[in-house]
Amino acid sequence: MTLNTSEIFDQICEIMTPFNIKAISIKTGTTFASDLELDSLAVMDMLAAIEDHFDVTVPLNILPDLETVGQVAEAIKTILDE
Amino acid sequence: MTLDLFEKFNTTIENFNQLPSGELNPFTVVMDKVISPTEAIINGRKTILAGTNNYMGMTYNKQCMDAAIEALNTFGTGTTGSRVLNGTYNGHKKLEASLNDFYGTDHAIVFSTGYQANLGVIATIAGPKDYVVIDADSHASIYDGCAMGNATIVRFTHNDPENLEKRLARIRRKDPEAGILVVIEGVYSMLGDQAPIKELAEASKKHDAFVLVDEAHSIGVFGQTGRGVAQEQGVEHLVDFTIGTFSKSVGTVGGYCVSNHPKFDVLRLVCRPYVFTASLPPSVVASATKALELIKDSNLRVKLLENSMRLNKGLADAGFNMGTTGESPIAAIIIDEQNTAIAYWQMMMQEGVYVNLAVPPATPNGLNLMRCSLSAAHTFEQIDYMLEKFISVGKNLAVL
Ligand SMILES: Cc1ncc(COP(=O)(O)O)c(C=O)c1O
Numbered sequence: 001m002t003l004n005t006s007e008i009f010d011q012i013c014e015i016m017t018p019f020n021i022k023a024i025s026i027k028t029g030t031t032f033a034s035d036l037e038l039d040s041l042a043v044m045d046m047l048a049a050i051e052d053h054f055d056v057t058v059p060l061n062i063l064p065d066l067e068t069v070g071q072v073a074e075a076i077k078t079i080l081d082e
Numbered sequence: 083m084t085l086d087l088f089e090k091f092n093t094t095i096e097n098f099n100q101l102p103s104g105e106l107n108p109f110t111v112v113m114d115k116v117i118s119p120t121e122a123i124i125n126g127r128k129t130i131l132a133g134t135n136n137y138m139g140m141t142y143n144k145q146c147m148d149a150a151i152e153a154l155n156t157f158g159t160g161t162t163g164s165r166v167l168n169g170t171y172n173g174h175k176k177l178e179a180s181l182n183d184f185y186g187t188d189h190a191i192v193f194s195t196g197y198q199a200n201l202g203v204i205a206t207i208a209g210p211k212d213y214v215v216i217d218a219d220s221h222a223s224i225y226d227g228c229a230m231g232n233a234t235i236v237r238f239t240h241n242d243p244e245n246l247e248k249r250l251a252r253i254r255r256k257d258p259e260a261g262i263l264v265v266i267e268g269v270y271s272m273l274g275d276q277a278p279i280k281e282l283a284e285a286s287k288k289h290d291a292f293v294l295v296d297e298a299h300s301i302g303v304f305g306q307t308g309r310g311v312a313q314e315q316g317v318e319h320l321v322d323f324t325i326g327t328f329s330k331s332v333g334t335v336g337g338y339c340v341s342n343h344p345k346f347d348v349l350r351l352v353c354r355p356y357v358f359t360a361s362l363p364p365s366v367v368a369s370a371t372k373a374l375e376l377i378k379d380s381n382l383r384v385k386l387l388e389n390s391m392r393l394n395k396g397l398a399d400a401g402f403n404m405g406t407t408g409e410s411p412i413a414a415i416i417i418d419e420q421n422t423a424i425a426y427w428q429m430m431m432q433e434g435v436y437v438n439l440a441v442p443p444a445t446p447n448g449l450n451l452m453r454c455s456l457s458a459a460h461t462f463e464q465i466d467y468m469l470e471k472f473i474s475v476g477k478n479l480a481v482l
Contacts, residue, residue: 041448044218044237057252060228060235082256 003080008054009073015053016069019046028070047072056080101424108427108439118142119333119459124436130464132454133438137411138302138373138382139459140333145376146369150334153368160363165192166350169361177371181340184374185309185324189346192338192367194359196298196327197223199337202355203294203325204265205231212261213253215246215291217277219446224265224296233263240270240446243281250289262291268300268311272445272453273405274412276304276311283320294323302331302377303386303411328370331377336362336370386411386458389465393456396469401482405451413454414440415472415481422479423450429478433471 003011013026019042020026024035032038038046043063050072051058056079066072101107105125115123119139120131140146153173163169174192181190193199204227208214212233216224219240228235236253239245246264253262264286266277283293297310305313310326312318322343328336339349350356362370387409394408397415405414417423420441427439430452440451454468476482 039448040443048237048239052248055252057234057236057249057256060237 003077005073005077008076008080009070011053012050012069012073012076015049016046026069028068028073030069031067032069033067050076054080102428105431106428108424111436116141119457120461120464122436124431127431127434129431129434129436130460130468131436132456132460132468133436134457135299135330135455136333136457136459137299137331137386137455138333138377138380139457140331140369140373140376143333143373143376146333146372149372150365150369154365157364159365161361163360164357165361166357171361171364171367173364173367173371174361177367177374178338180371180374181338184307184378185340186318187324187340188342188344190338190340191346191349191353191356192336192362193356194336194362196296196325196329196337197226198355198359199325199327199339200224200296201227201230202353203323203339203349204228204263205355206349206353207292207323208233208261208263212263213257214263214265215249215253216265217241217267219270219272220265221267221271221296221298224267241275241277241282243278243285246282247285247288250285250291254289262286262289263294264291265294265296268295268297268304269410269412270446271299271412272440272449272451273414274299274407274410276300276314276410279312279315280317280320283317287320292322293320294325295321296325298325298327299330299410299412301326303383308377308380308383328366328373332370332373334366334369334373336366382458386456389458389460389462390456392462393454393465393469396465397472400469400473400476402472402476405449411456413456414451415476417450417452417481420450422481423452426452426475426479426481429475430471433475435468435471437468 032043047058054076113122113124119136119141122129122131157171161169177192178190200223208231210232213236214228214233215236215238217240218237236249238249266282269276286293295312300310302308304311312321323339323341325339328334390411391408393413394406398404403416405416406412423439430437438453440453442448445451
């Protein structure tokens with residue numbers, strides 16, 4: 001079964017619940033650093049949870065390009081399609 | 083408007099400026115005079131050194147100093163050149179032979195620092211089609227080696243073989259042919275915990291990955307002949323590359339990598355942090371060679387671990403929240419508030435004890451630590467003095 005980006009986004013939002021301490025509503029443009037106030041450690045933990053959920057490898061190399069939740073959803077989509 | 087390149091450092095500068103200046107700043111300590119491996123004069127005060135990585139006290143070993151002086155007199159102050167041009171003296175070859183003898187390996191390459199050894203080896207042997215899989219708590223030099231190279235970088239949860247195995251399986255499923263390098267450390271320097279090398283290396287071998295172990299904090303300290311944690315755990319046969327430094331137990335400066343890989347020596351031609359920098363000065367090389375010889379046959383590691391256990395146990399018994407257990411030469415107290423940790427550090431200095439204030443990003447899990455690295459050269463008297471001061475300052479600051 002192939003997931004589309006919006007389904008991936010929805011699943012990511014769910015995985016992010018424990019990391020969304022301020023319980024803000026998450027949109028594709030929500031940023032990890034300023035909106036969610038996650039430090040780099042928390043971002044890495046969250047990515048590990050996302051990797052496990054989708055059973056994919058998110059290389060550390062692309063981390064600097066992932067500033068928003070939407071960007072992560074797109075990255076996961078690309079990795080799943082590869 | 084032109085942008086000032088230094089604008090990006092504004093927050094760092096602001097944070098630094100909030101720290102007290104002068105002798106109360108934990109990051110601008112100056113050693114005015116060094117008396118011994120365990121004592122120095124700092125701000126005019128005689129201070130016990132309890133945070134210098136001088137595990138064996140080798141910096142003032144008479145035989146090491148004599149060897150350095152002789153090399154200095156014979157070969158001069160420096161080589162002024164790269165190992166591949168004019169910078170290889172017979173001392174460098176002798177040191178590499180000593181490393182092979184020390185580790186029982188076929189190949190040894192000496193670098194100018196341990197940082198460069200990690201940078202060079204990791205960035206060079208893992209190419210664009212390969213993967214480097216690193217422990218999340220890896221030292222900066224390992225992260226920087228990854229950043230310098232072209233491989234795909236994957237992290238696994240600190241010291242977690244199952245997590246590593248899961249990640250390796252994922253890589254293999256996607257890329258059955260890829261070269262994979264797994265990088266771990268023998269001892270993690272902040273909390274002194276050992277890697278379960280056996281389990282991590284077995285998971286690696288199951289997926290045909292190469293294993294690199296950085297024994298920076300474990301050479302001399304662990305294993306029957308001081309080779310490190312892999313020797314201690316009896317799993318050296320599972321390790322493909324061992325990296326280490328001369329800047330801690332060995333008491334000088336420099337780095338190395340040893341391996342049995344038949345093509346290992348090609349790194350002398352292709353590893354840029356080896357080629358494009360000057361080689362170590364002859365005096366450094368001579369003292370490192372002598373120190374390796376001494377470390378191999380010495381029982382200083384027994385005394386070192388005794389010292390560490392004494393401090394760790396004393397602190398734990400006093401009721402501190404400890405990050406360490408005393409099984410390595412590190413003792414670290416966890417302090418909740420960073421400002422308390424800074425004050426703690428300052429008060430210890432005023433009591434004549436130098437320890438490390440360790441804060442993120444150098445520490446795992448965002449911890450603030452009062453970190454000590456013990457030395458075999460510490461006396462019980464010095465350790466009991468540190469302990470007494472840790473307790474009185476701890477009470478003063480309501481940490482205890
Ligand atoms: C794990 C680890 N690797 C490498 C290094 C770098 O060693 P060197 O001081 O020789 O550059 C260190 C020391 O800071 C270290 O802790």
